[in-house]
Amino acid sequence: MADAVERALADDRILLCEAGTGTGKTLAYLVPAISSGRKVVVSTATRALQEQIATRDLPLIRRHLGLEPDAVVMKGLGNYLCLRRFEELRRGGAALDPMRDRALAALERWREATTTGDVGELGELAENDPIWREVTSSSETRVGPDCAYFDQCFVTRMKRAAESARLLVVNHHLFFADLALRGPHPGHVIPDYDAVIFDEAHQLEDIATDFFGVRVSSARIETTLRDLERVLAVLARSGPVPGDAAITAARRAADAFWARLGRALDTEGRTTVERELWSGELAARWHDLDSALEGVVALAVAARGRLSGGAESGSVADALDVAGRRAGEIRTDLAVAIDGAPGRITWFERAAKSAVLSSSPVDVSRLFRELVFERISAVVLTSATLATGGGDVAGAMLEESPFAYLRQRLGLVADGPEVTEHLIPSPFDFPENALLYTPRDLPEPSDPTFIRRAAERALELIELTDGGAFVLTTSLRSMRLIHQALSPALGERPLMLQGEAPKSALLERFRRAEDAVLVATQSFWEGVDIPGRALRLVVLEKIPFLVPSDPIVKARSEQIEADGGNAFMALHVPAAAIALKQGFGRLIRTHTDRGIVALFDARVHKRGYGRRVLASLPPARRENELEAVRRFWKKSQ
Numbered sequence: 001m002a003d004a005v006e007r008a009l010a011d012d013r014i015l016l017c018e019a020g021t022g023t024g025k026t027l028a029y030l031v032p033a034i035s036s037g038r039k040v041v042v043s044t045a046t047r048a049l050q051e052q053i054a055t056r057d058l059p060l061i062r063r064h065l066g067l068e069p070d071a072v073v074m075k076g077l078g079n080y081l082c083l084r085r086f087e088e089l090r091r092g093g094a095a096l097d098p099m100r101d102r103a104l105a106a107l108e109r110w111r112e113a114t115t116t117g118d119v120g121e122l123g124e125l126a127e128n129d130p131i132w133r134e135v136t137s138s139s140e141t142r143v144g145p146d147c148a149y150f151d152q153c154f155v156t157r158m159k160r161a162a163e164s165a166r167l168l169v170v171n172h173h174l175f176f177a178d179l180a181l182r183g184p185h186p187g188h189v190i191p192d193y194d195a196v197i198f199d200e201a202h203q204l205e206d207i208a209t210d211f212f213g214v215r216v217s218s219a220r221i222e223t224t225l226r227d228l229e230r231v232l233a234v235l236a237r238s239g240p241v242p243g244d245a246a247i248t249a250a251r252r253a254a255d256a257f258w259a260r261l262g263r264a265l266d267t268e269g270r271t272t273v274e275r276e277l278w279s280g281e282l283a284a285r286w287h288d289l290d291s292a293l294e295g296v297v298a299l300a301v302a303a304r305g306r307l308s309g310g311a312e313s314g315s316v317a318d319a320l321d322v323a324g325r326r327a328g329e330i331r332t333d334l335a336v337a338i339d340g341a342p343g344r345i346t347w348f349e350r351a352a353k354s355a356v357l358s359s360s361p362v363d364v365s366r367l368f369r370e371l372v373f374e375r376i377s378a379v380v381l382t383s384a385t386l387a388t389g390g391g392d393v394a395g396a397m398l399e400e401s402p403f404a405y406l407r408q409r410l411g412l413v414a415d416g417p418e419v420t421e422h423l424i425p426s427p428f429d430f431p432e433n434a435l436l437y438t439p440r441d442l443p444e445p446s447d448p449t450f451i452r453r454a455a456e457r458a459l460e461l462i463e464l465t466d467g468g469a470f471v472l473t474t475s476l477r478s479m480r481l482i483h484q485a486l487s488p489a490l491g492e493r494p495l496m497l498q499g500e501a502p503k504s505a506l507l508e509r510f511r512r513a514e515d516a517v518l519v520a521t522q523s524f525w526e527g528v529d530i531p532g533r534a535l536r537l538v539v540l541e542k543i544p545f546l547v548p549s550d551p552i553v554k555a556r557s558e559q560i561e562a563d564g565g566n567a568f569m570a571l572h573v574p575a576a577a578i579a580l581k582q583g584f585g586r587l588i589r590t591h592t593d594r595g596i597v598a599l600f601d602a603r604v605h606k607r608g609y610g611r612r613v614l615a616s617l618p619p620a621r622r623e624n625e626l627e628a629v630r631r632f633w634k635k636s637q
């Protein structure tokens, strides 16, 4: 893999490389990237992998290879404390909310100590503490060189370090934020570079879809209004300020807009928003909201005009500019979502505390081609899960390539740029150390007795391995049901449920317990690394298919069908194969790990696609009978 990456970087090529668990994938691209002499961006899907590279892999290279990686880790703006917003919040005074005041006090202590401003350092505050929204940087709230705090700003310092570094470790979110800026605007987030290496590349399409989309939520509008209120409160201390009627009007208009939109869609019984829907009263509510936001922009401008030029006026002026700009951007994004340009889809969702109108491109392959493959000379895409079936790559037609799905989704099709493919299998002894159990006697997942039967079978397996088990479901509903069913039967054994504590805390407890059972869904199917005996059984409830009612999935399926393809085979089956391979990948993390993966979905035996899905899994020993599983387990102990 290192050779292939080296060649791709030297010859300006595109390389697709699936590298199974345990291949040393990260080192295999970091070493050639460091020795290439080029400015290389390494982009990961998760911040966890960024951290791993910074704290484990780069120091390892430094210690053992005598190479000096000149590297900087860059995260998205939202990961850094914005000094301006933080100071404004402080000056805004007590919030009469003890939780918030406690959070603010923790922030004040940390702000004195931190040298990076990376919010991940402050373990004291939960990741989802609402205060973060008010004090972190973002493209909406960042002022730039005119900001009074610009030179001390953590974001400025990180960017300056990145200018001169040779290796930039970013994440896909930041990478696409940068690409989006490079589009119509002259700006950029990441300094210019020669090559990019995407790790966890199987997540690129989803993340790109997010980034080339727009989202207007009731929370986004409210945060903008609240920020403006806050700065007006600061301003009011030194003199008269314009009345805040525009803010009240915007709140009222926003409430009316979301309520009317919700009603219109409820009546139609759908979530996708077609252009035609914006007529009559709904169009009137949109125009009201648009004018109210225009009023907010005007209010920010008027308030700025009254600034006296005193000591604080610099940061207040910045904050007013930002508030006005944010209100303006909301207007633009609303117009993009509502205008529904060709190739985009717009939809509405209601969460517990927020209503959201989103619009995204259905197909990002053209964007990938134009913005990534045609613009960047050397591109490496790697992951433990890129391919969707076995097969010999050498000399194979594209249709037969195990990378066909990825290539199709990212625009690397037959008439596109030249691509090199590599499949590097895991060095682990799967036939010896892992068993894949796919019982034939369970009902199909649609059967009303499925959850009960699946929980009973999971229990038998948990007893066999004495715990050390993940039970991974494909929905929150089945997660809760299986958890409920297992709970009374497990007695004293530690049983954990996704969401009852932060993910990292749950994993730590699981590791320490050694005989625990964790019932979880989506976010535990990938990116979770529990080497050793603590995890010896992974129960997968069913094949993790895409949710067909998801607006983007639905639009993509329709597009494939409209182009004469079969959406199920071209999209749903390969996507499920990749997700399943991720789930399977939780089990064997080292040469000495041993264990069982159980997949309770009888469709793998009964449906034509079953073989294709199973073919993408590592070559573990396969069994359908519980007795055979017992024998394997006894022998392996």
Ligand code: SF4
Pocket (backbone or CB within 6 Å): 081, 082, 083, 084, 085, 137, 138, 141, 142, 143, 144, 145, 147, 148, 149, 150, 153, 154, 155, 156
């Ligand atoms: S430049 Fe100013 S507004 Fe921007 S992140 Fe830094 S402190 Fe915040």
